[in-house]
Amino acid sequence: xxxxxxxxxxxxxxxxxxxxxxxxxxxxxxxxxxxxxxxxxxxxxxxxxxxxxxxxxxxxxxxxxxxxxxxxxxxxxxxxxxxxxxxxxxxxxxxxxxxxxxxxxxxxxxxxxxxxxxxxxxxxxxxxxxxxxxxxxxxxxxxxxxxxxxxxxxxxxxxxxxxxxxxxxxx
Amino acid sequence: xxxxxxxxxxxxxxxxxxxxxxxxxxxxxxxxxxxxxxxxxxxxxxxxxxxxxxxxxxxxxxxxxxxxxxxxxxxxxxxxxxxxxxxxxxxxxxxxxxxxxxxxxxxxxxxxxxxxxxxxxxxxxxxxxxxxxxxxxxxxxxxxxxxxxxxxxxxxx
Numbered sequence: 001x002x003x004x005x006x007x008x009x010x011x012x013x014x015x016x017x018x019x020x021x022x023x024x025x026x027x028x029x030x031x032x033x034x035x036x037x038x039x040x041x042x043x044x045x046x047x048x049x050x051x052x053x054x055x056x057x058x059x060x061x062x063x064x065x066x067x068x069x070x071x072x073x074x075x076x077x078x079x080x081x082x083x084x085x086x087x088x089x090x091x092x093x094x095x096x097x098x099x100x101x102x103x104x105x106x107x108x109x110x111x112x113x114x115x116x117x118x119x120x121x122x123x124x125x126x127x128x129x130x131x132x133x134x135x136x137x138x139x140x141x142x143x144x145x146x147x148x149x150x151x152x153x154x155x156x157x158x159x160x161x162x163x164x165x166x167x168x169x170x171x
Numbered sequence: 172x173x174x175x176x177x178x179x180x181x182x183x184x185x186x187x188x189x190x191x192x193x194x195x196x197x198x199x200x201x202x203x204x205x206x207x208x209x210x211x212x213x214x215x216x217x218x219x220x221x222x223x224x225x226x227x228x229x230x231x232x233x234x235x236x237x238x239x240x241x242x243x244x245x246x247x248x249x250x251x252x253x254x255x256x257x258x259x260x261x262x263x264x265x266x267x268x269x270x271x272x273x274x275x276x277x278x279x280x281x282x283x284x285x286x287x288x289x290x291x292x293x294x295x296x297x298x299x300x301x302x303x304x305x306x307x308x309x310x311x312x313x314x315x316x317x318x319x320x321x322x323x324x325x326x327x328x
Contacts, residue, residue, distance in 0.1 A: 026327050033323045034316050037204075041212025048241070055216075055237045058226055066225050070215075152208060153201050160326070162197035 006090040018088040025088055029159070032081040036155065039074035040148050042067050047148075050141025052132030059128045060137070064121075093158065102154035109147040116140035173265075180261035189259040196259065203252040207319065210245025213238040214284075214315060217292060221308025223300055231304065235292040269328055273321040280314040 009015050018024050048054035049063045086093050093099045120136035127133050133141075157163060180186065189195045219225030220234045229237075257264060264270040291307045 026324070029327065030320045030323045034319050037208055037211045037319055038215060040208040041210075041215055043212075044208055045212040045216050045238075045241070054241060055226075055234075057233055057237055058229055062226060062228050066227065067216075070219060070225070149205055149208075152204050156201050156204050157197065160197070160200070162200075163193065 003094065006094040009087060009090045015087055015090065018084065025085070028081045028084050028088070032078060032085060035074045035078035035081065036152065039071055039078055040152055042071045042074065043144065043148050046071075047141040047145045050133055050137045051145070052130075052138065056131040060130075060133060061124050061128050064124075096158050098154045098157040102151055102158060105147050105150040105154065109144060109151065112140060112143045112147060116144075177261040177265040180258045183258065185255070186259045186261070189255065196256075199252050199255045199259075203249060203256065206245050206248030206252055208245075209241055210249055211315065211319070213241035213245055214311065217242075218308040218311045221291065221304045221311075223305060230296050231292050231294075232296065264325070267325055267328060269321050269324040273318060273325060276314065276317050276321060280311075280318050283314060284311065 045055065046063055046067055049056070049058065049060055055063060116137070120134065120140060127137070132138070189199075216225060216238050217231070217235045220227070220229070220231050226234050288307050288311050291304055
C-alpha cells in the first residue's frame, strides 16, 4: 500500500516537474537543512534544561513556553520542505532503511514529548526553579536528546550514499 | 601556492586512510552536523532574546552567559569535525565555489559574533531592548543561516 502510494506520487506530473527542475530540489534541501538545525538546536537547549546541564537560571516552564513557538515554526518549515523532497523523489527515499529509521525516531520523539507533557510536566510548579529537575524530566530530556540526534544522523545518512542502505528486496 | 597546499592535504596519509574507510567520511560529516545543532541552539537562544522574544524573563547577558559554554563547545566541535573533511576532500573543495563562499561568510560570521555581537550581549541592560540589539540578533541569524546553507550546497555541487 505504501509502495503503491510512492509509485503513484512518482508518476505525477508535479512530482516529475519538481524532480527535473534545475534548482527546486537543491533549494528545498538547503531550507530543510537550515530549519532542522534551528529546530534541533532549540530542542537541544530545552533538553539541556530538563537534564539540569544548562540554562539553570531560567525556569523550566519559561524555557518550554518561550521556545515552543519557534520550535513549531522551524518544525513547520522543516516538515513542509521534507514532504516536498519526498514528493519530488519518492523512489529515492522509499527503499532507504535510514529514511524509515528517521521517520520512526521522529514519531518516538513526538511520543516522548507527549508522554512528558501529560505526566511529569503537570507538576512543573513544584520543580520549576530547581537547577536539576526530577528523574522523570531528566529521563524525558535524555531520551529526547538521543532521539533527535538519531533523526539528524539518519537524515544525513539518507541524503548521502556513503553506506548501502537499501532493503534486501527490490522496489 | 594555495592549490599546492590543498594538493598536499589531498595526498596525505590521513586522506588515504579516510578514503579507504567505509565509515570515516560519514562519521566526520554526521558529527559535524550534530555539533552544528549544539552551536546553533546556543546562538539562536541569545539571538531570539536580542530580538525581544524567547527567554524574555532573563536579561540578555544572563541568557548569553548560560549559553556560552554550549556556544564555545559547539564551535570547538565544529572545528574538530570540520578539519578532517577539509583535508580529506581538499582538491574537490578547492574547485568548489560554495566552499570558498562558505569560508568567506564563516570568517565574517565568526568575527561578527565575537566582536560586535559580543559587545551588545554584554552591554548595559537598558540597551538590550533597543533597535540596535534587534538588528544585531537578526543579522547573526542571517549570517549563520547563510553559512549553514552554503555548507549544504558544497555537497550538492
